[in-house]
Amino acid sequence: MSTDVSPPADVAAETAATAPTARAWRRIQMQEAALPVVVILLLVAGTIADREQFLTRDNMLTVLTQASVTGVVAVGMTFVIATGGIDLSVGSMLAAAAIAGGLVGEQQSLPFMLGALGFGLLLGLVNGVAIAYGRIVPFIATLAMFAGARGLALWMSDKTPISLLDLDVVRDLGRGRVAGIPNAAIVFVLVTVGGWILLNRTRYGRHVIAVGGNREAARMAGIRLRPIVTSVYALSGLCVGIAAVLLSGRLGSASPVAGNLLELDAIAAVVIGGTSLAGGRATITGTFLGVITFGLLFNLLNLLDMPTELQQLSKGVIILAAAALQRRDG
Amino acid sequence: MSDGVSDAAGAPLLAVRGLVKDYPGVRALDGVDFTVTAGQVHCLVGQNGAGKSTLIKCIAGLVTPTAGEIAVDGAPLPPGDPAAALARGVATIYQELDLVDDLTVADNLFLGHEQRRGPLLDRPGMRREATAVLDRLDHASIPPRALVGGLPPAAKQVVSIARALTRQARLLIMDEPSAVLGSHEVETLFGVVRRLTAEGVGVVYISHRLEEVAAIGDVITVLRDGRTVAASLDPATGRSTLITAMVGRQFAEAFPDRDPDRRPGPVVLRVEGLSRRPAVRDVSFEVREGEILGIGGLVGAGRTEILRLVAGVDRPDAGTVAVGDHPLPPGRADAAIRAGVGLAPEERKAQGLWPGWDLVRNVTVADLRRFRRRGLLDRRAERAEARRHLRSLQTTPDDPERLVSELSGGNQQKVVLARWLLRNCRVLLLDEPTRGVDVGAKAEIYRLIHRLAAAGLAVVLVSSELAELAGLCDRILVVADGRTTAVLDGATATEADLLAHALPHDEEATKA
Numbered sequence: 131m132s133t134d135v136s137p138p139a140d141v142a143a144e145t146a147a148t149a150p151t152a153r154a155w156r157r158i159q160m161q162e163a164a165l166p167v168v169v170i171l172l173l174v175a176g177t178i179a180d181r182e183q184f185l186t187r188d189n190m191l192t193v194l195t196q197a198s199v200t201g202v203v204a205v206g207m208t209f210v211i212a213t214g215g216i217d218l219s220v221g222s223m224l225a226a227a228a229i230a231g232g233l234v235g236e237q238q239s240l241p242f243m244l245g246a247l248g249f250g251l252l253l254g255l256v257n258g259v260a261i262a263y264g265r266i267v268p269f270i271a272t273l274a275m276f277a278g279a280r281g282l283a284l285w286m287s288d289k290t291p292i293s294l295l296d297l298d299v300v301r302d303l304g305r306g307r308v309a310g311i312p313n314a315a316i317v318f319v320l321v322t323v324g325g326w327i328l329l330n331r332t333r334y335g336r337h338v339i340a341v342g343g344n345r346e347a348a349r350m351a352g353i354r355l356r357p358i359v360t361s362v363y364a365l366s367g368l369c370v371g372i373a374a375v376l377l378s379g380r381l382g383s384a385s386p387v388a389g390n391l392l393e394l395d396a397i398a399a400v401v402i403g404g405t406s407l408a409g410g411r412a413t414i415t416g417t418f419l420g421v422i423t424f425g426l427l428f429n430l431l432n433l434l435d436m437p438t439e440l441q442q443l444s445k446g447v448i449i450l451a452a453a454a455l456q457r458r459d460g
Numbered sequence: 461m462s463d464g465v466s467d468a469a470g471a472p473l474l475a476v477r478g479l480v481k482d483y484p485g486v487r488a489l490d491g492v493d494f495t496v497t498a499g500q501v502h503c504l505v506g507q508n509g510a511g512k513s514t515l516i517k518c519i520a521g522l523v524t525p526t527a528g529e530i531a532v533d534g535a536p537l538p539p540g541d542p543a544a545a546l547a548r549g550v551a552t553i554y555q556e557l558d559l560v561d562d563l564t565v566a567d568n569l570f571l572g573h574e575q576r577r578g579p580l581l582d583r584p585g586m587r588r589e590a591t592a593v594l595d596r597l598d599h600a601s602i603p604p605r606a607l608v609g610g611l612p613p614a615a616k617q618v619v620s621i622a623r624a625l626t627r628q629a630r631l632l633i634m635d636e637p638s639a640v641l642g643s644h645e646v647e648t649l650f651g652v653v654r655r656l657t658a659e660g661v662g663v664v665y666i667s668h669r670l671e672e673v674a675a676i677g678d679v680i681t682v683l684r685d686g687r688t689v690a691a692s693l694d695p696a697t698g699r700s701t702l703i704t705a706m707v708g709r710q711f712a713e714a715f716p717d718r719d720p721d722r723r724p725g726p727v728v729l730r731v732e733g734l735s736r737r738p739a740v741r742d743v744s745f746e747v748r749e750g751e752i753l754g755i756g757g758l759v760g761a762g763r764t765e766i767l768r769l770v771a772g773v774d775r776p777d778a779g780t781v782a783v784g785d786h787p788l789p790p791g792r793a794d795a796a797i798r799a800g801v802g803l804a805p806e807e808r809k810a811q812g813l814w815p816g817w818d819l820v821r822n823v824t825v826a827d828l829r830r831f832r833r834r835g836l837l838d839r840r841a842e843r844a845e846a847r848r849h850l851r852s853l854q855t856t857p858d859d860p861e862r863l864v865s866e867l868s869g870g871n872q873q874k875v876v877l878a879r880w881l882l883r884n885c886r887v888l889l890l891d892e893p894t895r896g897v898d899v900g901a902k903a904e905i906y907r908l909i910h911r912l913a914a915a916g917l918a919v920v921l922v923s924s925e926l927a928e929l930a931g932l933c934d935r936i937l938v939v940a941d942g943r944t945t946a947v948l949d950g951a952t953a954t955e956a957d958l959l960a961h962a963l964p965h966d967e968e969a970t971k972a
Contacts, residue, residue: 331836333828340825346811350773351826351879352797410816
C-alpha cells in the first residue's frame with residue numbers, strides 16, 4: 131500500500147499542513163492590513179501634531195519627492211529579494227553610476243543619463259553574473275560590489291563631486307515640476323507602476339517569483355534559473371541608474387559619496403512591505419507603502435524638530451515590528 | 461518466545477507485540493510481533509512498503525505507534541520518546557548516516573553527550589575514549605582527530621556504530637548498512653557485527669541483499685503489508701522461499717482492465733546508453749505512443765535518477781535521449797520540456813509544486829508563453845485553461861483559486877499532471893505518482909494513467925509497488941544498482957519475477 135517511509139511521512143505532513151497554512155494566511159492578511167494602518171496612523175499623528183503644515187498637498191508631494199531615490203531603488207530590490215537574493219551594493223553603485231554619467235556627460239543631459247543608466251545596468255549585470263554563473267552567494271557578491279563600486283566612484287572622480295549645473299534636463303528631473311507635481315515624484319510613481327506590472331502581470335515576473343519560491347520546482351518546470359537570477363540584479367542596477375539621475379539632478383552634482391546607507395533603507399522598505407527575504411513572496415505595493423512609511427516618519431519628526439537620533443531609533447522599532455509580524459509560525 | 465514477560469531475568473532484549481501504526485488512509489503496521497535476544501543478529505526483510513522503516517522508527521521512539529507494545533528487557537518503553545529509547549540502550553543507525561561531516565571522529569562520537577571538565581570540553585578524554593571504542597570494534601586505525609567528511613563510507617559506518625557504543629547501546633538497529641559499501645567493506649562490517657554480538661549486543665539487521673542476510677543472520681523475520689508473515693526463520697532458508705514470503709501482497713485497489721484496443725504507436729522516446737555513475741549505468745529503452753513502460757527496482761536502484769536524466773534535470777556522463785527524431789541537449793530541462801517531456805517528480809511538494817500558490821499558477825507555470833497578450837499575461841485565459849485541465853482530471857475541490865497546499869496528495873498529483881497536459885506533452889514521466897495518496901485516490905490515478913496512455917501519451921512509470929507495475933504497465937524495466945536486469949512483459953509478469961530481478965545479486969553467494 132505504501133513505500134517504506136515516505137507515504138506516512140507525507141500524509142502526516144499533509145494533515146499537519148492545513149492548520150499552519152490557515153494561520154499563515156491570517157498572518158499575511160494581518161500584515162497586508164498592517165502597513166496601510168501604520169501609514170494612516172502616521173498621517174493622523176502628523177495632522178494632530180502640526181495641523182497647518184503636515185497634511186498639505188505640498189508637504190505630501192515633498193514626502194514623495196524625498197522618498198523617490200530610495201523608492202526607485204527599492205522597486206529593483208524587490209525583484210532581487212523575490213528570488214531569495216539580496217543586493218547590498220545599491221548605494222555604492224548609485225555613486226559610481228552618477229560619476230560615470232558625469233564623466234561622459236558633463237555638458238549634456240542625454241549622455242549623462244545614458245551613462246548613469248548604462249553604468250548602473252553594467253554593474254548590476256556584473257553582480258548577476260557573479261551570482262548566477264559564478265555561484266557566489268548574493269550576500270558576498272554584492273558585498274564585494276558594495277566595496278568595489280564605492281572605490282570605483284572615488285577613483286573615477288578623483289574624490290571630488292562633478293558639477294552638473296549646466297545639465298538643465300537632469301536638474302529639471304531632480305527639482306522641477308510638471309503641473310505642480312515634482313518630476314522626481316512622477317518618476318518614482320512610474321517606476322513603481324512599471325515594476326508592479328512587470329512583477330504581477332508578465333511571464334517574467336511569474337518566473338522571478340517561481341524561482342524564489344521553489345528553485346527545484348522551477349527548474350523542473352523548464353524555467354532557466356541563471357538568466358532569471360542574472361536579470362534581477364541587472365534590473366536592480368538599472369533602477370539604481372535611474373535613482374542616480376534623480377539624486378544628481380536634485381543635488382546639482384554627481385557625488386562619489388552619494389548613496390551611503392541607501393542599501394539599508396531600501397532593504398528595510400522592501401521587508402516591512404511584506405516581501406519575504408526567503409524569496410517567493412513579493413509585493414511592489416508593499417514596497418511602495420514601506421518607502422512611504424519611512425518618508426512620512428522622517429518628514430513628521432523633522433516638522434516636530436525631533437533630533438535625527440530619534441528618527442533612527444523609530445526606524446529600528448518599525449523594522450523590528452514588521453519582522454515580528456512576518457515571522458513564520460513556530 | 462513471549463512468555464518472558466513476567467520474568468524480567470528471562471525476558472528477551474527486545475519484544476514487540478501487536479504493533480499497529482495508522483496514518484490517514486494507510487495502515488503502515490498491522491500487528492507486528494518481533495523478538496530479539498541478546499547476542500543475536502535478527503534480520504528483517506520485506507519489500508518496499510512492507511513496514512520495516514516504520515517498525516524501527518517506532519522502536520527508536522521517533523514514531524508513536526497506534527497500538528501495541530514495545531518492551532526492552534521485559535519493561536515497556538514509553539511510546540514516542542526517542543530519549544527514553546536511547547537511555548534504555550536502543551541505538552539506531554539510519555541509512556543516511558547522521559554524522560556531521562565537519563566535525564572530527566571523536567566529536568561525532570560524543571555529539572549530544574560530550575564529556576566535560578568543568579565548563580570546557582574534555583577533548584583529550586573524549587579522544588582517548590574514542591580510541592578505546594574504535595579499538596573494541598577492531599578499527600583503531602581510524603584517527604579520532606580526522607574529520608568525518610574525509611572518511612570512506614565503510615569507516616563512516618564504523619563511526620556510526622562506535623557512536624552507538626559510546627551511548628552504551630545494547631540493541632543496535634541497522635537500516636541497510638551495506639547499501640553504500642563495497643563487497644570487501646561488507647566483510648569488515650560483518651566482522652564488527654560479530655564482535656558486538658559476541659559481547660551480548662543484540663542487532664537488528666535490515667537488508668535487501670538476501671545473500672548477506674543468510675551470511676550474517678541468526679534468524680530472519682519477513683514483513684509484508686505491515687504484518688509478520690514469517691518469524692524467526694532459519695538463515696539457511698532459500699532465496700526463493702524468502703521471495704515467496706515477501707510477495708503476495710493483498711491489494712484493495714482495482715487496476716483498470718487492459719484495454720485491448722490500445723495499441724502502442726511509433727516510438728516517441730528513445731534512451732540509449734544513459735549513464736550517470738554511480739546511480740545509473742548504461743540504461744537503454746524505448747517507449748511508444750500510447751505505451752506504459754514501468755521502471756521497477758528497490759529504493760536506491762537508480763529509478764528516480766533515470767527519470768531526472770531523461771527530463772534533463774541532471775546531466776548524464778554518457779548516453780543520449782531523443783524525442784521523436786530529435787536528440788535532446790544533455791542537462792537542459794527547458795529543452796526537454798519544449799520537446800514534450802513532462803516530469804511529475806517523486807517529491808511532489810519539494811520539487812513539483814509551489815504550495816503557497818493557487819492551482820492556476822501551479823498549472824500554468826510551465827507554459828506561460830501561450831497566455832501572453834502584448835507582453836502581459838491574459839489571466840482570464842490562464843484561469844480558464846487551468847480549470848479546463850483540472851476538471852478533465854476531476855480535481856477536487858473544483859476551485860482553481862485554492863492554494864495547492866490545501867489539497868490532498870492525490871489532487872496535488874493531478875495538479876502536476878494538469879500542468880503537463882496543458883503543455884501538450886508527449887512523454888509523461890511519473891515518479892511514484894501514488895506516493896502519499898490514499899487507496900481510493902490511487903485507483904483513480906491508475907485509471908487516469910490508462911486514459912492518458914489511451915490518448916496517445918507515452919508514459920514512463922516509476923513505482924516501488926511491484927503490484928502497481930505488474931497491474932498497470934505494458935512492459936517493465938527492472939533495475940538494480942543502476943543497471944537494467946530485466947525487461948518483463950507487463951501482462952504476464954508477477955511480483956515474484958519483479959522482486960527476483962530487483963534484488964541485487966552477489967555473484968559468489970548466489971549458489972546457495
